[in-house]
Amino acid sequence: MFHHYSILLLQQGVTLLWLTSIVPQLTPSSCQEPGTGCSPPTRAQFGFLYTSFGIMSIGSACIRPCSIAFGADQLKHHKNQRLIDSYFNWYYASATISIAIASTVVVYIQDRFGWRVGFAVPVLAMFCSVLMFLLGSPLYVKVKVDKSPFSGLIQVLIVAFRNRKIRLLPDDCYNYSNDMDQVELTDGLRFLNKACVVRDVDIGFSGSNLCGIPTVENVESLKSLIRIVPIWSSGILVFVNLLQKFPTLEAEKMNRRITSSFEIPAASFNLFMLLTITIWIPFYDRVMVPFLAKFTHEPRGLNLKTRMGVGIILSIVTMVVSAIVETIRRDLANSNMRVVMSAMWLVPQFVLLGLTEAFNGIGQLEFYYSELPNSMPSLAMVMFKVSMAVASLIASLLTNIVDSVTGQGGGVSWLSSDIDEGHVDYYYWLLSFLTLLNFVYYLICCRL
Incomplete structure (x- = not known):
């Protein structure tokens, strides 16, 4: 549903940008006619233009991180890692081709036929994209997310800081989730393990999390994120x-x-x-x-x-x-x-x-x-x-x-x-x- 709203938001932003080239009230007076002065854009015209840029930025910022993950979700049921690896290559290739078309064909159309036609091209392309996405929506694999993973990561930091003075013992128990894909607790970044240690006898069983104790899965997720930050910075x-x-x-x-x-x-x-x-x-x-x-x-x-x-x-x-x-x-x-x-x-x-x-x-x-x-x-x-x-x-x-x-x-x-x-x-x-x-x-x- 979030992807639906994002792509519609981007469509609206592109359409608003197109309107700035065809609605006289949204365009400054022409400087091309002889004997006429150029009046600067009004605040309302600037506001409308910046609004279109803002909506496009929000829409694209929401779509781009989700699109590649959404595409990979469609392939996970194949249980073929080689297929998923190949998907990343072809995704990047298709994105590059789109950039090449935008910087050549679309720019040529804008230069040859003017902004009205030039901006109409991405509007039409986005309309076709939205239509194809909505028509194919019933066929997509949609992974359900119960809650934001970031809330679990923040919880790990808070609880690990709160438990910073405790000492981990070899016979400690840890709070595992009830999910099928359980992970093992690693020794790396060991201080974070204090967030999921269970020492309260009132917790009846593993995974109940009655006292707000993060799960081992939450801790390992945060460790994964921390481990890739140095390579990300490189x-x-x-x-x-x-x-x-x-x-x-x-x-x-x-x-x-x-x-x-x-x-x-x-x-x-x-x-x-x-x-x-x-x-x-x-x-x-x-x-x-x-x-x-x-x-x-x-x-x-x-x-x-x-x-x-x-x-x-x-x-x-x-x-x-x-x-x-x-x-x-x-x-x-x-x-x-x-x-x-x-x-x-x-x-x-x-x-x-x-x-x-x-x-x-x-x-x-x-x-x-x-x-x-x-x-x-x-x-x-x-x-x-x-x-x-x-x-x-x-x-x-x-x-x-x-x-x-x-x-x-x-x-x-x-x-x-x-x-x-x-x-x-x-x-x-x-x-x-x-x-x-x-x-x-x-x-x-x-x-x-």
């Missing part, structure tokens, strides 16, 4: 590298012509990364996984931690390649030679970025989903999206710091608005060094 810097905008500025300074009449837009070079992900994921899932499984005896081809580690290594290589290419481009731009470097030199780093995301990004999703308990599958996508949001903030903060420090004393900043004057290559070398340190940190996290 993936943030990978997304910092993926979110760099400087390659677009480099492409603007380079020769982007394919023929005498066709020039690739600078912002479209990101498509090489999206195409790499789209091509690599099916190839990896259908060819590489069966091949690697023969040697690693791992159904996924590579262990998830190995897969994420390969992604971090590729991220280091990407930054090194980016630094070398930018050094060559900058030297040519500041030389007396009238040679404009071809923008095709940027393609290898975009391909490497695509492979980085395919290895590390999908590896993160699968790792979170496999480590978290069955009661918290949607949290896997939440953690993934939060890491991207944190990476965006860190990328902005890092560029501001580098720009401020390197521009002190009246010098030219590495990240000068004129990249021919600046040293973006030095910034790439800095990122490669930080990512190398991050890889060492990742190896330490894997041993925890």
Whole structure:
């Protein structure tokens, strides 16, 4: 039911955004007509626009964490782990294809036919999506959730703190649930075990929980969440590298012509990364996984931690390649030679970025989903999206710091608005060094 409301909320947000382009009262007066002045948007117009953005943000934020977990729920009855592992690959591939279509076809329609037609396309697409979802609703596997898993986690922290002074004894009893999928209490993060210890003779039987004692399952769920936080943090810097905008500025300074009449837009070079992900994921899932499984005896081809580690290594290589290419481009731009470097030199780093995301990004999703308990599958996508949001903030903060420090004393900043004057290559070398340190940190996290 929550998924139903979320997708309808997103549909409403997209529709409201479309209305800002077709209802005259919601659009500022045109500045295109000669002899007329441009009046700024009114507060009401701004309010309506921001409302549409807010509704879309809430709707998409609710759908994205739930959709991947909801899709995996449809496959659990098959009892085929390989099928679920493959699902994550294809989910990521389909999401990448949708981004590629949105950044090319939809943008072209908006540019060619205007905002009215351009915004109508996602409205129509969302309508079809909602219709298909609602028509298929009776066929879906719907896992019932009795209560929020987060309330149990908070309860564990509170009770563990309350019982912090007690000593655990070998003959202690613990509060197990009555569920079929009971788990064993582990010795890791042992202080949390104090939350589920049972020492009250008034509790008649295990699982009754009459005194508000958390279950062993709650304790182990919290332990799983705590254990993956260090590895989660190691993936943030990978997304910092993926979110760099400087390659677009480099492409603007380079020769982007394919023929005498066709020039690739600078912002479209990101498509090489999206195409790499789209091509690599099916190839990896259908060819590489069966091949690697023969040697690693791992159904996924590579262990998830190995897969994420390969992604971090590729991220280091990407930054090194980016630094070398930018050094060559900058030297040519500041030389007396009238040679404009071809923008095709940027393609290898975009391909490497695509492979980085395919290895590390999908590896993160699968790792979170496999480590978290069955009661918290949607949290896997939440953690993934939060890491991207944190990476965006860190990328902005890092560029501001580098720009401020390197521009002190009246010098030219590495990240000068004129990249021919600046040293973006030095910034790439800095990122490669930080990512190398991050890889060492990742190896330490894997041993925890």
